[in-house]
Amino acid sequence: xxxxxxxxxxxxxxxxxxxxxxxxxxxxxxxxxxxxxxxxxxxxxxxxxxxxxxxxxxxxxxxxxxxxxxxxxxxxxxxxxxxxxxxxxxxxxxxxxxxxxxxxxxxxxxxxxxxxxxxxxxxxxxxxxxxxxxxxxxxxxxxxxxxxxxxxxxxxx
Amino acid sequence: xxxxxxxxxxxxxxxxxxxxxxxxxxxxxxxxxxxxxxxxxxxxxxxxxxxxxxxxxxxxxxxxxxxxxxxxxxxxxxxxxxxxxxxxxxxxxxxxxxxxxxxxxxxxxxxxxxxxxxxxxxxxxxxxxxxxxxxxxxxxxxxxxxxxxxxxxxxxxxxxxxxxxxxxxxxxxxxxxxxxxxxxxxxxxxxxxxxxxxxxxxxxxxxxxxxxxxxxxxxxxxxxxxxxxxxxxxxxxxxxxx
Numbered sequence: 001x002x003x004x005x006x007x008x009x010x011x012x013x014x015x016x017x018x019x020x021x022x023x024x025x026x027x028x029x030x031x032x033x034x035x036x037x038x039x040x041x042x043x044x045x046x047x048x049x050x051x052x053x054x055x056x057x058x059x060x061x062x063x064x065x066x067x068x069x070x071x072x073x074x075x076x077x078x079x080x081x082x083x084x085x086x087x088x089x090x091x092x093x094x095x096x097x098x099x100x101x102x103x104x105x106x107x108x109x110x111x112x113x114x115x116x117x118x119x120x121x122x123x124x125x126x127x128x129x130x131x132x133x134x135x136x137x138x139x140x141x142x143x144x145x146x147x148x149x150x151x152x153x154x155x156x157x
Numbered sequence: 158x159x160x161x162x163x164x165x166x167x168x169x170x171x172x173x174x175x176x177x178x179x180x181x182x183x184x185x186x187x188x189x190x191x192x193x194x195x196x197x198x199x200x201x202x203x204x205x206x207x208x209x210x211x212x213x214x215x216x217x218x219x220x221x222x223x224x225x226x227x228x229x230x231x232x233x234x235x236x237x238x239x240x241x242x243x244x245x246x247x248x249x250x251x252x253x254x255x256x257x258x259x260x261x262x263x264x265x266x267x268x269x270x271x272x273x274x275x276x277x278x279x280x281x282x283x284x285x286x287x288x289x290x291x292x293x294x295x296x297x298x299x300x301x302x303x304x305x306x307x308x309x310x311x312x313x314x315x316x317x318x319x320x321x322x323x324x325x326x327x328x329x330x331x332x333x334x335x336x337x338x339x340x341x342x343x344x345x346x347x348x349x350x351x352x353x354x355x356x357x358x359x360x361x362x363x364x365x366x367x368x369x370x371x372x373x374x375x376x377x378x379x380x381x382x383x384x385x386x387x388x389x390x391x392x393x394x395x396x397x398x399x
Contacts, residue, residue, distance in 0.1 A: 019257045020227060026256050026327070032296040033318070034253045037327040042383040054381040056257065057374060058392030091185075091212035092229030092261070092396070122380045 006047060007078060007136040010070060013046055014082040014141065018056030018066050020093055022085070039068055048073040053126065055119050063111040064094035067119040076132040079123060081116055083139030100140045108147030116144040184280045185214035187231070190264055191353045192299070194236045194248045196335065199342040203240055207358040209233025209250070209396075211261050213283055215275040226275025230260035232357045232397035236299070237364060243339040244303050245364065246316065248348070249393040252299035253318070256327075259299055260396070267291050267350045290351035295319055298348050300326075302389070303338060310367060310375040315385055320344045328385045361395050368394055 016023040017039035027036040036043060044051040049070035056066045066082040089095030100112035107113070124133055137145045193206040210232045216225060236248035255262030265274045268289055270282035298318040305312035315332035316339075317324040323331045335343045362369050368391050373379040376386040 021256075032253070033324060034256065034327050035325040037256055037388070039381075040328045040383075040388070041381065043329050055379075057381065057390035058396075059373070059390075061392065086216055086227065088217060090214045090216065090227040090229065091187075091231045093227055118379065126380060126382075 001047065006049075007080075007134070008138075010046070010049065010078055010080045011083075011136045011138040011141060014066060014068050014080040014137070015085060017044075017051075017068055018054060018082075019061055020066075020085055046070070049078065052077060053123055055115070060115060061092065062094050063099040063115060064089060064096045065099070065112045065115045067116060069119075069123045075128075075130075076134070077123060077127055079120060079133065079135045081135065081137035081141035081144040083137060083141035083143075096140050100143070103140070103143040103147040108144075112140070113144060113147045117148060120148060183215045183217055184277055185212060186280050186284045187212050188264060188283050188286065189353050189355065189357065191351050191355060192236050192248065192263075193349045193351075194238050194246070195346040195348070196238060196240065196246065197342070197344045197346050198240055198243065198339075200241060202346070203238055205236050205238035205246070205248075207234045207236045207248075208353055208355045209260055210357050211264050213261075213265070213274060213280055215277075215280065225273075228261035228265055228274060229258060230396045233260065234358045234361045234395045235393065237361065240339060240343065243343060244305075245307065246335075246339075247302050247304075247394070248299040249302060249389070250299070250396065251389075251393045252297075254297050257393075263293070263297065263299070263350065266297060267293060268352075286352045288352060290349060293348045293350060295345075298345075300393075301332070301335075301345075302385075304365075307364060308367065310365075310371070310377075311386060313375065313386055313389065314338060318345065326385050328388050329383055330385060357397070359397075365394065 016025050025038040026034045029035050039051055039054045041051050049072050052071040053069040069077055069079045084096040086093045087097050102110035103113050135145045189210045191206050191208045195204045209230045212231050213228045238246040250260030251257055252259035254266045270279040272279040295318045301316035302313050315326045317332040317334050323333050326332050335345055371391045374387050375389045381388055
């Protein structure tokens, strides 16, 4: 599959994993029990990619951020940032408008932009030295990628 | 007394109108439930319960926002069951219903509205629920864990929702039965959920003093990685400020 198309698929995939998912990708047995969480690292696959790391804990939810990193069969890593799933936020999920949209106005250092950058750096630190890391994202996720491209990191929006 | 200018009244009226229109278009409600977990032990029945507050909200879908609504715990804690000399069991706000969003979705699953839960009718149904109570099926149970050492988060172990078999944790590795983890004669008996107006439960940090200071996941890692230890975080144990 074309590399750009696959990154576009991974950009959309981030909406369906972790908290506040769009499609339930948890794997269940015939009884209905979850036997594999939708973003479980090392054991979750999409195409030739395997979930490597994720970031969707309470701190991330508070600012409306979700990020997921995949390892490709080549060994290289793609990071996907979820875009707008809750524009004004809810009682339990932070507002994407408030925490993230600054990237569109030239301020990539807002809460979501800062967490995206920290996520990238932590994945980079965890990955082997010879691994190439690229980023992808849709909507606000693309904005977070562009925020990082301004810091000379590679990505697709 | 100085007269309030007409323009201020118009502005206040405009704000009130927008607020009222927004509330009608995007309704929300807050519901409290008590989850009670009961186990059989050689020393007799042991129970623990926790009251959580859940917000159910319809979301606006502007600018590509994908979420039609959200249901989530705004305040509340894991259920704690003190098994005496056998240890302590925690029923997390994570589980087979909704995964990481279990604490909210168990309410709409245990008490289905028959409508879209985020519709006006659905939210009206949850507003009207009073004193309803139901017993969960094992598929609806929360994730159970215990710490071999309550002072060390790295000693966490998952416990199967079934008494007769181990189950995958969902993150690699297996959750063992209550007998295997706590000892002979200890079995899960039932988990119930009931609508209440009682105060929201607090105080879990007295038992797990490291919890409020935890950054990232309970492993201490910033990134969520492989294994249960690298996926559980403080949000599974409490919501709201500490």
